[in-house]
Amino acid sequence: MASIICLHTARVHVATFAALFGEAGFAGTVDHVVRPGLLARARASGAGAVRADLDRTVDDMAGADAVLCTCSTLGPLIDDLARTDPRLVRIDRPMMTRAATLGGAALVVICLDSTRAATLDLLHDIAAQKDVDLRAEPLLCAEAWPLFEAGRTDDFARALAAKVRHKVAQRQDLRSVVLAQASMMGAQDHLADIGLPVLSSPPLAVDRAIAIARS
Structure with a gap:
C-alpha cells in the first residue's frame, strides 16, 4: 500500500x-508530522x-x-533535497507551474515576508524554463497573518479575499x-466570482504527491 507523509509547520x-x-480518493496511508x-x-x-x-x-x-512539505518558507530547501530524493514535493511548485502556463500578470498573495523571495523566485524560474512572459505582482497581506495564528481561519480567509478584491x-x-501559502486556501471560496483563475497550492500538491506515491 502506498504511503505519504506530510510535513507541516502548523497543526x-x-x-x-x-x-x-x-x-482525491487516495487509498494508501497518510501520516502527518508537525514541526512548528x-x-x-x-x-x-x-x-x-x-x-x-x-x-x-x-x-x-x-x-x-x-513526502509533501506544506510550508512555503521551506520550499527552496525541499527543492535542494529533491535533487537527490524525488519523493519530495514542494507545496507551491505544482501551483506555480499552473500559474506560469497562464502567463501575463499574476497577483501573488503573500502573508509572510520570509516566503516572499522563495515564492517569487520559483514563479520566475518556472516561467523562464517554459519561455512564458509572466509578471509577478506581489500583494503582501502581513496584517492578516495574526488571524491565522489565532485560529480565526475564516476571518483570515475573508481578510485576504477583501484585499485581493x-x-x-x-x-x-x-x-x-x-494564493502563495497553503494557509490561504480558504480565501479561494470567497473569490469565485472575480472573473480570474484563483490558484491555491494544497489540491495541486496533493495530486502531485499521490502521483509520486503511486509511481
Whole structure:
C-alpha cells in the first residue's frame, strides 16, 4: 500500500490535508508530522538555519513513498533535497507551474515576508524554463497573518479575499491570482466570482504527491 507523509509547520494543516487526500480518493496511508519550530526559526534566522534539522526530519521519513512539505518558507530547501530524493514535493511548485502556463500578470498573495523571495523566485524560474512572459505582482497581506495564528481561519480567509478584491478592481491587466501559502486556501471560496483563475497550492500538491506515491 502506498504511503505519504506530510510535513507541516502548523497543526491546523493536518485536518485540511487529511480531507484533501480523502477527496482525491487516495487509498494508501497518510501520516502527518508537525514541526512548528522549523518555521519559527526560519522566520527569525533564515531558512538556512534549519537546513540540518530539515535534513534529519526528511531522513526519518525514508519509508514513505512520497513526502509533501506544506510550508512555503521551506520550499527552496525541499527543492535542494529533491535533487537527490524525488519523493519530495514542494507545496507551491505544482501551483506555480499552473500559474506560469497562464502567463501575463499574476497577483501573488503573500502573508509572510520570509516566503516572499522563495515564492517569487520559483514563479520566475518556472516561467523562464517554459519561455512564458509572466509578471509577478506581489500583494503582501502581513496584517492578516495574526488571524491565522489565532485560529480565526475564516476571518483570515475573508481578510485576504477583501484585499485581493480591492487590488483586482484597480488592475485590469491581471491574468491570475496566486494564493502563495497553503494557509490561504480558504480565501479561494470567497473569490469565485472575480472573473480570474484563483490558484491555491494544497489540491495541486496533493495530486502531485499521490502521483509520486503511486509511481
